[in-house]
Amino acid sequence: MNDIFKYTPLDETEFQKITSDLGSTNLPIEQTPIWGNFDNHIQGREFLGSFKYTRSDDSLIAIASATLYKQKGRNWIWIKHGPVFKTKPDTKTIDKMCNTLRHQFSDSQYETPLFIRLSTSAKTSSLKTPFEHTMYDQTIIIDLNKSEDEILSDMNQSGRQGYRRAIKAGIKVHEVKKNQVKIFQDQCYPILLETGERGGFGVHPLAIYTTLLECLSENARLYVATLDKVIIAWAITTEYNKRSLYYYGGSNILARDTYAPYLLHVEIIKDMKKHGNLSYDFMGIAGKNYPSLANVTQFKMKFSKNITDVTEAYDLPFSNMRYWLFSNLLRLKRKLR
Structure with missing residues (x-):
């Protein structure tokens, strides 16, 4: 599929090896299996793994570590302070990464998440400003x-x-x-x-x-x-x-x-x-x-x-309609409190 990058899961050894390819890029601790192990020990969280994203010629685009948050009324995935790109991405690369992430995590094993929260250097048409912020800017x-x-x-x-x-x-x-x-x-x-x-x-x-x-x-x-x-x-x-x-x-x-x-x-x-x-x-x-x-x-x-x-966090909905309905219902609920 030309509209998505190739994605491959990484074990801890492979992760350490691939991070050397990122060069001087600052890799945050939240984008490591170390943090994933912490998430796995917290009730309501499930570490989904660390992954590398490559072009068709296997050249590295980015790495990302993702955690599923299981909350009342919604499940969502957080790629906290990530994906971490090898070089600053243009909007075309960000769009393709969004397509890739939607495809990757749309599998039923992830319990139909409402959205993926990720950090990018630019807001593209696929991304929404979060209805509630979990990340400072x-x-x-x-x-x-x-x-x-x-x-x-x-x-x-x-x-x-x-x-x-x-x-x-x-x-x-x-x-x-x-x-x-x-x-x-x-x-x-x-x-x-x-x-x-x-x-x-x-x-x-x-x-x-x-x-x-x-x-x-x-x-x-x-x-x-x-x-x-x-x-x-x-x-x-x-x-x-x-x-x-x-x-x-x-x-x-x-x-x-x-x-x-x-x-x-x-x-x-x-x-x-x-x-x-x-x-x-x-x-x-x-x-x-x-x-x-x-x-x-x-x-x-x-x-x-x-x-x-700080690179801003945005939401990538799996369904724009579901996301719109949930965010508006949540706003209404809070107004009525």
Whole structure:
């Protein structure tokens, strides 16, 4: 079929081999079998595999890792931060990839998903703006090639003041290397619940965080900030391909009063640099898609003004009519609440 690319499933060994063909392309951890294993351990998710997409001459176009989300009233597939193309695709290539993905995942074994969510550099006619956003479109990234002094000088004045005040208040920061799951469950998750209640947002079930720490044991770290040996703020980070990310975090009112999060992240940044990472991504600020991140945006921008655009996520419906009906029914339901 000339309107689709050839697609081939990859085992972990083949995946590692094929990623070398991507050259300098930044491969996100969410587009790896490592993340797929994590997804497979979460209720309501099923990792569908990692795949390579090639032309008729077997030259590589892209790779992608996909997970099926089984939710009430809908199933959908997420290719989070992907597909990862070898070179920036033009609209013709994106359209052909959309045709390929529809063909690939239309099989009945995938329980008739409503749509595929994917990230592309351009919105083509096949793609729809999501009726609910699950992905930010801007982030703050710290360049770890800079010296520690340069990184500190890039912080704004209030950020540096917060860092110094946390030190003066007696805040200590360390990585939790033993009993991560128990410590997170007993001491960190309650802080997250408090953070969510204070900020007016929901939080994931406990299993999301503990499973991530267990399944990504070699790629995830738990850091805590303490006052008098009591945890008052924490952060979960991930590392892959020399890129580190601040994935989850929480802090209580005492942490806010003692400026603990400033010291926490400065120490994490120093640690990520020591581990050989080239960047530290604060993972999302309030762009056009996520105004609810306005409060955390103020905090993150105190570390750097280096705002980086993130490839936008779009929905690829299997049936435009089904997608239109579902999205409008969902909007109506929310208006009636």
